[in-house]
Amino acid sequence: MHRLLPFWQRLLLTIVAMFAASWIVGLLWRSIFSLQLPSYLAGMAGGLAALPCWELLKRIRPSKGA
Secondary structure, three states: OOOOOOHHHHHHHHHHHHHHHHHHHHHHHHHHHOOOOOHHHHHHHHHHHHHHHHHHHHHOOOOOOO
């Protein structure tokens, strides 16, 4: 039987991906428009990054070495 990554690991990695995506989009927005990124756009970027990240992490199996 193949085990999936535990829920807490998937959740933690997804949250990190959300924060990273929001931060990167905010930097790009500021460099292009010289304005602060609206919070709803940062949230949308983070949410859109979280969806494929969560699906990818559901398919990753832990190694048998540990």
